[in-house]
Amino acid sequence: MSDTPPEKPAVKKRAPAVKKATATTAAKPAAAKPVGKAAPKAAAVTPAIAAPASAPPAKVAAKPGPKPKVPTRHRAKPASRAPAKPRTTPVAKPALLAKPSIKQAAVVAAGTGGVLAALGAAFFLWRASKADQPDYKLIERDGDFEIREYPGLVTAATEARGPRDAALERGFKILADYIFAKSRNGEKIAMTAPVLSDGSSKSGWRTRFIMPAGKTRADLPTPPSGVTLANEPPRRVAAVRFSGRADDADLAAKEGALRSWLELRTFPSEGLAEHAFYNSPVMPGPLRRNEVIITLSTR
Structure with missing residues (x-):
């Protein structure tokens, strides 16, 4: 019987500890309240960011404008190269033996006999080009x-x-x-x-x-x-x-x-x-x- 009374105050002492803990746990949501208050601030900031996004729609629409010009340039290049192919194809010049130019004779002669041979060949070619044929x-x-x-x-x-x-x-x-x-x-x-x-x-x-x-x-x-x-x-x-x-x-x-x-x-x-x-x-x-x-x- 003598042991029972001391146990009660011990329970009473623990109870406040629990309450304190409860108070502590209750205090935590109180600290979290400012977070809830910050949320509206973020919402206020969000529209501020969204506002400029809606402001430059003209700029965004202006950027895609030059993009179609890029494929236009790429299409124009083959068109400019296409006429160059037929020009380079007849590089053959098949009538060299019949009537070669003075420049061609000078180039060939320069590779075979030097400058004097080139000049001589050019002179005789010019002379031969003036010669009549029956x-x-x-x-x-x-x-x-x-x-x-x-x-x-x-x-x-x-x-x-x-x-x-x-x-x-x-x-x-x-x-x-x-x-x-x-x-x-x-x-x-x-x-x-x-x-x-x-x-x-x-x-x-x-x-x-x-x-x-x-x-x-x-x-x-x-x-x-x-x-x-x-x-x-x-x-x-x-x-x-x-x-x-x-x-x-x-x-x-x-x-x-x-x-x-x-x-x-x-x-x-x-x-x-x-x-x-x-x-x-x-x-x-x-x-x-x-x-x-x-x-x-x-x-």
């Missing part, structure tokens, strides 16, 4: 092979013996001295193309210059010894055209190809083959025009 009627063309009809021509000819190159060089000089009035008196005669050569090392090589159109033998100055003037009748010929320096092997190969072509086409031929050179010896090989010509029989 008119002819084209009858048929098959690749590099052609059938032509030439009118009557007046030629100046000379002969020389020895290897073909050496004989052609001597014959060319003799005829050049005649037309340029170095071996005679009087006026010069215009240079024409091509220079014709035919013959063999055994019988000798004949070199011929074609006189300008409209000139007759009576119109021409009297030639020196070793040069003869002749009237050549109209004729039909077969010709094969090629470039390069035209050495003996090339000329023989082209003649063989031309004769084989004539046999396949059943064109009768007669006489020896002739070589036609359209350019000066200083002209670079790729820019030269050479031909092998065979006279066709009229039978």
Whole structure:
């Protein structure tokens, strides 16, 4: 019995502790009240932030404006490049061998023989471009092979013996001295193309210059010894055209190809083959025009 009374006050002492704890726990929500009060402040701030967001709708709408211009530029680029393709495609220029420009001759010659060769090639090319060529009627063309009809021509000819190159060089000089009035008196005669050569090392090589159109033998100055003037009748010929320096092997190969072509086409031929050179010896090989010509029989 004596033990019971002391226990009661102990309970009483604990009760206030619980109350304090309860008060403490109750005090916590009191501290949280300011948080609840802060919430409206945030709500007040939120509209302040949202207000500028609604203010710049014009700016946002203005930004997408330039965006469509970007695809427009990208579309315009291929349109500008498209016309450039056909311009670069015909970079080929297929008529280099027929009539190359002075600039092309100078570039090729500069790579093969330096500045002097370039100037020489340009000069002779300019001179050759001014040279007249005899008119002819084209009858048929098959690749590099052609059938032509030439009118009557007046030629100046000379002969020389020895290897073909050496004989052609001597014959060319003799005829050049005649037309340029170095071996005679009087006026010069215009240079024409091509220079014709035919013959063999055994019988000798004949070199011929074609006189300008409209000139007759009576119109021409009297030639020196070793040069003869002749009237050549109209004729039909077969010709094969090629470039390069035209050495003996090339000329023989082209003649063989031309004769084989004539046999396949059943064109009768007669006489020896002739070589036609359209350019000066200083002209670079790729820019030269050479031909092998065979006279066709009229039978």
